[in-house]
Amino acid sequence: MAYTEDQVNALQSALARGERRVTFADKTVEYRSVDELRLALREVQKGLFLQSTATGLWPRAPRQIHINTTKGT
Secondary structure, eight states: OOOOHHHHHHHHHHHHHTOSEEEETTEEEEOSSHHHHHHHHHHHHHHHHHHHHHHTSSOOOOOOOOOOOOOOO
16 A cells, blocks of 8 residues: 555554544544554554565665775885
8 A cells, every 4th residue: 555644644643643544535433542553553653665666766775885095115
């Protein structure tokens, strides 16, 4: 499933208010506990990260260039 930043924002907003009910677009989900809401938020954030790395929007680790020098003889 493709996730969006709006979904992350809706979950974070509900978590900040201490609510268990999240409404996004035309769907409403009520979680059983705040911990379950946190797990959902973590899953959506993970999905967004994986989507962005798969499409090349999130860069991988930068290359490291090591330069070794010595004094001339």
